[in-house]
Amino acid sequence: MTGYIFKRLLQMTLVLWVVSVIVFLMMSFTGDPVFMVVPIDATDAEIAQARRLLGLDQSLFVQYGRFVTSLVQGDFGNSYVFRQPAMALILERLPATLEMVLVAMALALVVAIPLGVYAGANPNSRISRTIMAGSLLGISLPGFWVGMVLIFLFAVHWGIFPSSGRGDTAEIFGLRVSLLTADGWHHIILPAVTLSLATMAILLRMTRAGMMEVNRQDFMKFARAKGATRRDVLYKHGLKNALIPVITIFGLQLGDLIAFATITETIFSWPGMGKLLIDSIYRADRPVIVVYLMLVALIFVVINFLVDIIYTLIDPRITLK
């Protein structure tokens, strides 16, 4: 196990290194950030001066060397727009994104698992067919459009929920969290529902497929034969075994939710890091884009790593090599 963890950590570092090279190269070949920092009427000398200050006059190799050195030191430079450390800007917005992602994930699980178990246990019933058609529709929906329809209905038309922003937040351990205030919950419902739909549909389908697979196996027949209640058979014997593939998808979905949060945050003006990314893309604010990508890459490799570890914990049959 220790050997495996060590090997994985090495792999993760390698992946992050590759990502850093790609991010650096793409950023270098596109646009000239110097025009983001100089005034419109800057003279050639001023532009050259700014370019020197940003280090853009050196060779790509030297630039990459400096880029990686500062990455390792945790120094991502200042945002061209906000003139503040890019890392601080992202970290400041990270809790907002994470809480939306977590609420969306919780929502998806609470709805998807029971419906998936039901549809898997009764594959031919009318209700199951409706659930499955609904889940397919959920995969086919453009997420941002759902958000807009919800805004139109619940905010513009009926005025039940606010259309944008994060509402009141309360501070806990130095983090600003909106899940502690009623107003915060009021604001998070619509974006979280929007974000959760696709994940809900995918988890539901995975749970159903897992249940159908498990249902055919002997230990399920045995559990029924020994007289366990239907509920116990399904949830204690069935679901536990059906959940293994669901956990992989769960990990991937967590990543997808963080990615799709950029779109949801844009629609609902949710002050998270995804909205900051989109704004930074419009303004060619390179340092912020770089921090976002490196941070998200780090989150993803850690999630993948944890999923593999969790595997062994829930299923002793799996050994990691």
Added chain:
Amino acid sequence: MTAFLQSEFFHNYCRSSSAMIGSGLMAFFALAVLIGPFLVAQNPYDNATLNLLDSYKPPMWLEGGDPQFPLGTDGQGRDVWASILYGARISLFIGLVAMIASCTIGTVLGLIAGFYGGLADSIIMRIADIQLSFPSILIALFLMSAVGTGIDKVLIALTAVGWVVYARTVRGSTLSEIEKEYVQAAKVAGLPNTKIIRKHVLPNVLTPLIVIATIQVGTFVLIEASLSFLGVGVPITKPSLGLLIKNGFDVLFSGLWWTSVFPGFAIMMLVFGINLFGDFLRDELNPRLK
């Protein structure tokens, strides 16, 4: 033809309502993009046919609606229905072309990785692994932010995220095919590797790709719509369904819902049709599930 009509595939197709609905929706959209623009009087991108006096007309069944514009009009007096027909053209074009490009590149790389193994295999599969650990929408978003807007660039970004799934599938099937006797026999007969790959391996690894390719068109339509919605997809002069939604979003708060709701509904129906039919194909082509 009669052989097809008597086949199990066709029999199951007739019995599956989801397959019928799915293919029906696909056929509707195929028809809509092929002949749709000839059915509407207005070309929404020819300014000569637009009249600003027609702007923001609601759908025809609402008060103030005009039967000339069944789904209402946008701020420039563009017919929403005509915009959808023209926009679906762009969306589907992008989805199909990017799928074909991804499939071609992914299949070739998968064949190389599976057949030759070694260094090529390691490199291709490591790239695929790294890429698969990131959501495609994020990779596409990042590529688009780097290269700028344009249909060609959307195609490149989608292909860059789409080839992986083919490469992995083809590599897997190739590995099992080259162990089989007919490939061994071809090798013994002294056929050149390229010919073995083309004539013997390729036809036998294609079946699983049909399902992937079908569903991928839908996925690509959705990704393209998201990119365009975020303003890093197609240019304003070539509005896909996603860009129509984005334009409609700006006036949503004034209660003008029809300019964004109908294009979104069109995307939903298109992708839903593709997914329904793709699901049916998956069940049919994968005997393990029967």
